[in-house]
Amino acid sequence: MEYKFLLDEEKVPRAWYNIVPDLPTPLPPPVHPGTGQPLPPDGLATLFPQALIAQEACGERWVEIPEPVREAYLLWRPTPLYRARRLEKTLQTPAHIYFKYEGGSPPGSHKPNTAVAQAFYNKQEGVKRLTTETGAGQWGSALAFACRLFGLECKVYMVRASYLHKPYRRVLMETWAAQVVPSPSPETPFARQLLAENPEHPGSLGIAISEAVADATSRTDTHYALGSVLNHVLLHQTVIGEEALVQMEMAGEFPDVVIGCVGGGSNFAGLAFPFIREARREGCPTRFLAIEPLACPSLTRGSYTYDFGDTAATTPLLKMHTLGHKFVPPPIHAGGLRYHGMAPAVSALVEAGIVQGRAYAQTAVFQAAVQFAQAEGFLPAPETAHAVKAALDEALAAREEGKKQVILFNFSGHGHFDLKAYEEFLAGRLADHVYEPAPVSSFIP
Amino acid sequence: MEYKFLLDEEKVPRAWYNIVPDLPTPLPPPVHPGTGQPLPPDGLATLFPQALIAQEACGERWVEIPEPVREAYLLWRPTPLYRARRLEKTLQTPAHIYFKYEGGSPPGSHKPNTAVAQAFYNKQEGVKRLTTETGAGQWGSALAFACRLFGLECKVYMVRASYLHKPYRRVLMETWAAQVVPSPSPETPFARQLLAENPEHPGSLGIAISEAVADATSRTDTHYALGSVLNHVLLHQTVIGEEALVQMEMAGEFPDVVIGCVGGGSNFAGLAFPFIREARREGCPTRFLAIEPLACPSLTRGSYTYDFGDTAATTPLLKMHTLGHKFVPPPIHAGGLRYHGMAPAVSALVEAGIVQGRAYAQTAVFQAAVQFAQAEGFLPAPETAHAVKAALDEALAAREEGKKQVILFNFSGHGHFDLKAYEEFLAGRLADHVYEPAPVSSFIP
Numbered sequence: 001m002e003y004k005f006l007l008d009e010e011k012v013p014r015a016w017y018n019i020v021p022d023l024p025t026p027l028p029p030p031v032h033p034g035t036g037q038p039l040p041p042d043g044l045a046t047l048f049p050q051a052l053i054a055q056e057a058c059g060e061r062w063v064e065i066p067e068p069v070r071e072a073y074l075l076w077r078p079t080p081l082y083r084a085r086r087l088e089k090t091l092q093t094p095a096h097i098y099f100k101y102e103g104g105s106p107p108g109s110h111k112p113n114t115a116v117a118q119a120f121y122n123k124q125e126g127v128k129r130l131t132t133e134t135g136a137g138q139w140g141s142a143l144a145f146a147c148r149l150f151g152l153e154c155k156v157y158m159v160r161a162s163y164l165h166k167p168y169r170r171v172l173m174e175t176w177a178a179q180v181v182p183s184p185s186p187e188t189p190f191a192r193q194l195l196a197e198n199p200e201h202p203g204s205l206g207i208a209i210s211e212a213v214a215d216a217t218s219r220t221d222t223h224y225a226l227g228s229v230l231n232h233v234l235l236h237q238t239v240i241g242e243e244a245l246v247q248m249e250m251a252g253e254f255p256d257v258v259i260g261c262v263g264g265g266s267n268f269a270g271l272a273f274p275f276i277r278e279a280r281r282e283g284c285p286t287r288f289l290a291i292e293p294l295a296c297p298s299l300t301r302g303s304y305t306y307d308f309g310d311t312a313a314t315t316p317l318l319k320m321h322t323l324g325h326k327f328v329p330p331p332i333h334a335g336g337l338r339y340h341g342m343a344p345a346v347s348a349l350v351e352a353g354i355v356q357g358r359a360y361a362q363t364a365v366f367q368a369a370v371q372f373a374q375a376e377g378f379l380p381a382p383e384t385a386h387a388v389k390a391a392l393d394e395a396l397a398a399r400e401e402g403k404k405q406v407i408l409f410n411f412s413g414h415g416h417f418d419l420k421a422y423e424e425f426l427a428g429r430l431a432d433h434v435y436e437p438a439p440v441s442s443f444i445p
Numbered sequence: 446m447e448y449k450f451l452l453d454e455e456k457v458p459r460a461w462y463n464i465v466p467d468l469p470t471p472l473p474p475p476v477h478p479g480t481g482q483p484l485p486p487d488g489l490a491t492l493f494p495q496a497l498i499a500q501e502a503c504g505e506r507w508v509e510i511p512e513p514v515r516e517a518y519l520l521w522r523p524t525p526l527y528r529a530r531r532l533e534k535t536l537q538t539p540a541h542i543y544f545k546y547e548g549g550s551p552p553g554s555h556k557p558n559t560a561v562a563q564a565f566y567n568k569q570e571g572v573k574r575l576t577t578e579t580g581a582g583q584w585g586s587a588l589a590f591a592c593r594l595f596g597l598e599c600k601v602y603m604v605r606a607s608y609l610h611k612p613y614r615r616v617l618m619e620t621w622a623a624q625v626v627p628s629p630s631p632e633t634p635f636a637r638q639l640l641a642e643n644p645e646h647p648g649s650l651g652i653a654i655s656e657a658v659a660d661a662t663s664r665t666d667t668h669y670a671l672g673s674v675l676n677h678v679l680l681h682q683t684v685i686g687e688e689a690l691v692q693m694e695m696a697g698e699f700p701d702v703v704i705g706c707v708g709g710g711s712n713f714a715g716l717a718f719p720f721i722r723e724a725r726r727e728g729c730p731t732r733f734l735a736i737e738p739l740a741c742p743s744l745t746r747g748s749y750t751y752d753f754g755d756t757a758a759t760t761p762l763l764k765m766h767t768l769g770h771k772f773v774p775p776p777i778h779a780g781g782l783r784y785h786g787m788a789p790a791v792s793a794l795v796e797a798g799i800v801q802g803r804a805y806a807q808t809a810v811f812q813a814a815v816q817f818a819q820a821e822g823f824l825p826a827p828e829t830a831h832a833v834k835a836a837l838d839e840a841l842a843a844r845e846e847g848k849k850q851v852i853l854f855n856f857s858g859h860g861h862f863d864l865k866a867y868e869e870f871l872a873g874r875l876a877d878h879v880y881e882p883a884p885v886s887s888f889i890p
Binding site for chain 2: 082176
């Protein structure tokens with residue numbers, strides 16, 4: 001009886017899969033907020049190295065993975081694919097539940113799949129220093145790890161509420177030699193202004209992005225790195241799905257439903273995009289579920305329109321599902337899902353009817369996470385727990401209908417840093433948050 | 446260039462290796478404190494199931510692993526063996542450094558290797574409930590996980606100082622449905638007495654063992670489980686070394702030195718015992734280093750004598766290196782190494798000159814851990830960091846001598862629960878502790 005599907009090192013993919021040329025309609029390009037015209041490629045040159053800018057606009061289906069990036073991947077890849085037989089038994093479901101386990105990387109999540117690639121290309125171009133933002137800290141710690149691996153300095157603007165209340169991700173970043181400051185910080189003009197208005201400002205991901213971008217554009221030795229949303233980030237994450245395709249073949253099944261949680265969309269895309277390609281090629285009726293928090297429901301309640309990626313309105317405009325760039329999500333524990341927007345490629349697939357959004361409330365998500373941990377052992381991060389909840393619901397629906405369903409979800413990260421949230425849940429103190437739309441004026445145009 | 450050696454699922458060992466028949470002299474048996482005579486096997490029947498009692502006194506070299514235990518192992522085994530090439534480069538050493546990575550299990554350490562076996566045998570004998578003690582929480586969380594897997598209740602007596610200051614391991618145990626109480630607790634007579642003397646008593650591992658044993662002996666549906674020291678625990682951990690033997694063969698090398706940290710001795714034994722067997726068979730001059738904290742140096746400063754395993758003097762007497770059962774170790778962060786005694790089998794190998802003890806101070810150990818994490822990404826638990834420190838010292842010695850040395854150490858657990866300790870180290874606030882011998886009267890006889 002098989003519980004796990006392992007791959008040899010040589011099965012770590014040698015190319016990333018770019019879904020953009022396979023989209024049913026061309027992806028709307030980033031737009032310059034001043035001119036309203038598509039952004040010329042070099043409009044991003046103060047932020048990103050040429051290699052990543054090229055990947056951002058790439059029309060090729062496959063992008064070769066440079067050998068040093070692949071060698072970094074070998075620290076934690078290939079990752080295992082599990083058949084959750086104990087969970088199936090607990091649920092008494094005819095469904096087969098599989099999960100791809102990305103919690104074994106040094107920072108404990110899927111984030112380093114793109115962090116090491118971004119650090120490598122920046123290093124190659126002679127950049128000395130990277131800036132970024134982080135909420136709960138999964139992305140920040142992944143970039144700190146990657147920068148250390150490739151010998152770059154790293155500065156992380158960490159949402160102040162997390163900086164104060166969740167110090168351990170910060171310490172992890174500092175152990176990897178990154179500099180971490182609470183955002184809003186006194187270091188950038190936009191944030192200084194916010195601090196002047198409110199010295200205790202809790203910060204948000206959108207504000208921290210504004211700061212990291214401002215820092216990067218103010219120094220010639222520095223670039224910026226983003227942990228989700230952009231095409232090149234989603235591209236790098238496809239190693240997850242490419243490995244999982246091979247592993248599902250070993251299991252002798254193809255999923256009826258593929259599930260991932262979505263904040264900016266990268267772990268979902270990383271697992272789902274290769275399966276979307278294969279499902280469309282083979283004509284399989286596989287469903288693709290992108291799971292978001294009810295408190296920050298960009299796919300299910302947002303508008304599909306051009307909006308800024310950050311609060312200070314300094315980034316190019318992206319066509320995406322958005323709650324408005326001034327929307328500050330409620331303080332749910334799934335910090336990585338507290339983002340107003342969505343990856344344009346994921347948004348386009350939702351518009352095309354290929355991907356469906358679904359939103360869950362926080363307590364239901366934690367309930368599912370505990371049920372999963374008690375059956376399978378592994379403790380999901382609060383973000384991951386959204387995907388777990390959907391997998392459980394699909395398995396229970398299969399039981400109702402009495403039909404076998406093959407369910408595959410992305411276990412994007414472990415919850416060993418998130419036990420405060422579990423403590424609140426177990427004590428019955430966890431609150432659900434209601435989504436309240438931001439003022440219309442926060443949309444552009 | 447190879448960085449990692451992976452095994453197929455089928456390479457998870459089918460038998461544990463029992464070193465006892467291969468020891469140079471017979472292992473001194475446990476002794477009844479009242480009679481001074483060797484304990485009859487059924488003297489342990491109130492605490493352990495027959496299968497484990499048989500393993501404790503087993504004279505056979507190999508013990509078959511039951512299929513349900515092996516299926517549980519498949520959740521995280523086989524574990525990878527890494528070649529730490531980045532660290533070698535940082536150190537500019539001709540040494541080859543390998544580490545066996547046990548941090549990928551659901552609780553994040555090697556402890557479940559024995560926890561799932563113990564839970565299985567108890568379940569098989571109809572036991573409903575297990576009790577145990579835990580310090581920092583690695584063992585308690587492993588047993589909570591294992592009990593949940595096999596459908597047993599689990600009660601953990603957690604050293605009060607950890608219970609209060611390190612709540613997250615407790616929450617992890619509770620998520621796996623274990624009941625956790627601070628020790629000393631009002632629930633057992635010995636501890637009630639301690640609480641009466643000092644209501645704020647910080648507790649110790651020895652006291653918590655006394656409580657867990659008292660709880661187990663007071664109820665017919667309950668057994669006790671120990672996370673280290675005993676022969677059957679060390680036996681179960683040999684899956685680590687058996688896998689590593691195969692992986693070192695894949696790497697085409699045999700270690701010149703094998704290293705593990707020691708509290709009770711189980712992770713060291715798990716890696717080292719199979720290599721001791723092979724080294725002695727082949728006549729290899731491999732060295733075996735058991736690394737302990739300078740604050741709790743049972744191997745390097747203790748006496749080799751019969752002593753109790755717990756503070757209340759309720760367990761059988763074991764012949765071991767001990768600092769005295771009343772010794773309360775200083776509050777170092779490596780909670781898993783704060784134990785007054787040592788596994789009798791490890792002690793016997795030290796006496797025979799096959800294993801050498803070595804002790805390090807806390808700050809030097811954290812320094813090594815940060816250096817390792819910056820080179821290889823993975824963050825060691827404070828216990829594991831002791832082995833890391835020794836591996837670094839061996840690699841630097843090899844550089845001094847200009848000779849290739851093959852170094853293998855056990856990465857017994859990740860440090861994602863220990864970032865408070867890293868925070869103190871990075872802030873320069875970490876103290877070293879001096880060992881102060883306990884009064885002679887704490888020894889028996």
